[in-house]
Amino acid sequence: MHPRVSLSAISTASWELDADLAFYDDAGITNVGISVAKLERFGWEEGTRRIIDAGLRVTKQRLAVLEAISPGEHLDVDTVADRARAELGTLSTQAVYDALRALDAAGLVSRIQPAGAPALYEIRVGDSHHHLTCRGCGTVVDIEKAIGDVPCLDPTLPTGFVVEAAEVTWWGYCPDCAR
Ligand SMILES: [Zn+2]
Numbered sequence: 001m002h003p004r005v006s007l008s009a010i011s012t013a014s015w016e017l018d019a020d021l022a023f024y025d026d027a028g029i030t031n032v033g034i035s036v037a038k039l040e041r042f043g044w045e046e047g048t049r050r051i052i053d054a055g056l057r058v059t060k061q062r063l064a065v066l067e068a069i070s071p072g073e074h075l076d077v078d079t080v081a082d083r084a085r086a087e088l089g090t091l092s093t094q095a096v097y098d099a100l101r102a103l104d105a106a107g108l109v110s111r112i113q114p115a116g117a118p119a120l121y122e123i124r125v126g127d128s129h130h131h132l133t134c135r136g137c138g139t140v141v142d143i144e145k146a147i148g149d150v151p152c153l154d155p156t157l158p159t160g161f162v163v164e165a166a167e168v169t170w171w172g173y174c175p176d177c178a179r
């Protein structure tokens with residue numbers, strides 16, 4: 001029997017991987033769908049922690065997909081799938097979509113959809129930042145909001161609506177494409 005570690009303990013304690021350790025949520029349900037030894041070999045400790053902290057079950061597909069996206073990147077599904085396959089070997093495109101959907105719902109990735117472009121995924125979430133998209137090559141970069149954590153636009157809203165987030169895309173040309 002594996003020693004039990006509660007999720008709340010994982011969130012605050014230093015993360016030490018142990019080949020005989022299994023993780024359980026407060027209901028006693030195993031929360032890790034991959035062997036810890038394998039996690040250790042691939043160096044996925046940080047991704048594992050983020051997935052567990054978000055309340056999701058850890059699977060090797062979710063880990064590989066989450067780890068495929070680096071800070072500042074905005075990647076389409078095909079690129080995410082290529083990178084995740086490089087880690088896992090085989091991985092169906094449907095599994096990549098499923099993992100992205102679960103990570104999105106748990107707040108670990110966010111999805112943007114510039115007009116006329118494929119959906120793009122990034123790991124920066126929850127701060128309503130904006131995007132600048134190059135019409136030439138499709139590169140997307142983050143734009144910081146001017147002030148605070150509220151959307152920087154000042155819309156005239158229909159009565160009764162409460163705004164929680166806004167998504168703004170500027171279009172232009174990156175330095176390479178502007179030449
Ligand atoms: Zn460009």
Ligand SMILES: [Zn+2]
Nearest residue numbers: 122124141142
């Ligand atoms: Zn972004």
